[in-house]
Amino acid sequence: MSQVSEERDERVSDTPPLGPAAEPDPVSRLEPASETPAGQRKSDSATNARAESGAAAGNLGESGGESAKGAKGVPAGGLAKGAKAAPKGGLAEGAKAASKGGSAKGAAEGESVVPGGKPERGAKTGPVNGGKAEPAAADGKPGDEAKAEPEKKASRAGRNLPAAIGVGLLLGAAIIVSLLTVRFIFIGVIAAAIAVGTFEFSGVLRRVADTKVALIPVLVGGQAMIWLAWPFGREGALTAFVLTVLACLLWRLPGGAKGYVRDVSASVFAAAYLPLFGAFAAMLVPPHDGVGRVLTFLIGVVASDTGGYIAGVLGGKHPMAPTISPKKSWEGFAGSMIAGIVAGVLTISLMLDGHAWQGVIFGAAIVLTATLGDLVESLIKRDLGIKDMGTLLPGHGGIMDRLDSLLPSAVVSWLLLSAFVPA
Numbered sequence: 001m002s003q004v005s006e007e008r009d010e011r012v013s014d015t016p017p018l019g020p021a022a023e024p025d026p027v028s029r030l031e032p033a034s035e036t037p038a039g040q041r042k043s044d045s046a047t048n049a050r051a052e053s054g055a056a057a058g059n060l061g062e063s064g065g066e067s068a069k070g071a072k073g074v075p076a077g078g079l080a081k082g083a084k085a086a087p088k089g090g091l092a093e094g095a096k097a098a099s100k101g102g103s104a105k106g107a108a109e110g111e112s113v114v115p116g117g118k119p120e121r122g123a124k125t126g127p128v129n130g131g132k133a134e135p136a137a138a139d140g141k142p143g144d145e146a147k148a149e150p151e152k153k154a155s156r157a158g159r160n161l162p163a164a165i166g167v168g169l170l171l172g173a174a175i176i177v178s179l180l181t182v183r184f185i186f187i188g189v190i191a192a193a194i195a196v197g198t199f200e201f202s203g204v205l206r207r208v209a210d211t212k213v214a215l216i217p218v219l220v221g222g223q224a225m226i227w228l229a230w231p232f233g234r235e236g237a238l239t240a241f242v243l244t245v246l247a248c249l250l251w252r253l254p255g256g257a258k259g260y261v262r263d264v265s266a267s268v269f270a271a272a273y274l275p276l277f278g279a280f281a282a283m284l285v286p287p288h289d290g291v292g293r294v295l296t297f298l299i300g301v302v303a304s305d306t307g308g309y310i311a312g313v314l315g316g317k318h319p320m321a322p323t324i325s326p327k328k329s330w331e332g333f334a335g336s337m338i339a340g341i342v343a344g345v346l347t348i349s350l351m352l353d354g355h356a357w358q359g360v361i362f363g364a365a366i367v368l369t370a371t372l373g374d375l376v377e378s379l380i381k382r383d384l385g386i387k388d389m390g391t392l393l394p395g396h397g398g399i400m401d402r403l404d405s406l407l408p409s410a411v412v413s414w415l416l417l418s419a420f421v422p423a
Helices: 002-014 161-181 185-211 214-250 260-282 288-317 328-351 356-382 406-420
Strands: 111-113 119-121 317-320 326-328
Touching: 119 328, 161 185, 161 288, 185 214, 185 260, 185 356, 214 260, 260 317, 288 326, 288 328, 288 356, 288 406, 317 328, 326 356, 328 356, 356 406
Parallel strands: none
Antiparallel strands: 111 119, 317 326
């Protein structure tokens, strides 16, 4: 027994003790720890995820450790699949470790690695085929970064200008023809535009804000406001508006208490903002010089919009209301004011036999109300998170996007023209 014990002790003493695994070379943690003679284990790195960068492969470090199976190492900051890597942040797709804070996560998701291991979104990557990373360079040279295609420069006009001009000319021609033939047809044009605008507005509120406008009462009451303004003037429009509000209150009753105030408020707002304001434009038609009054109103608004648009595109540098309408500038407002005043002086002097000073006041007032009307609708659209109220008019958006400056200006036009040039 003692001899066997001595032989066993001698055999154990001849076997060198197992030590801790060698620390991996800090240059690249893609290399596994050196394998010990006592138990050589094959690395079970993901063989399906092969990252090829195209840079010269070689031994990294002096430990003689073999690079991770299926992933070729590149010197401190190699590129994997076109992703950008900062120095000492080499990236290998599919590898579970990266060198000195480099991140392997997100290589296929379009992330680039910055020092400190924080991924940055937006790096271009090549196609992923079964986990195999391929260089994304267009010319096929290994290690080259993919070059993004140059983006088309956005038009300074901000919209499809030819389509916008074409639609504007068609609408203007239709209005002029209606005024020069039977001027009361223009009231029908107003009524149709208000009906379409009401559909657009109620549809946007329903889809975006889950708000239900009492569409039938607002449509019927809106038409009553416009057509009753023809023979009865303000009394007819106001009476129809009050009855419309009452109908909206009753129409929403069966829907219950939930959202009642919200829906009724939206219905009343729609009835006031669209048909009631539109009724003031209809009241410009009945006087004997109704054609001149309507044209004075329309030319003033168009001049304001056109002058502001041209001045803003050519020299707009100081935003007027950046949180509401970033493209509207003080330079554009100055252009609107100049064009609006000139248009006011000419139209009131030539069409309505008024005075030049009246034209100055009228033009300045129209510019103010048209600009405020545009800002109000921009704020409504920003609140709802939409760009346009509709898509009916190419280059313009929807009908509501053209009525924004016309509706409040119609009220001011009727008030000032009634005072300056009594019928």
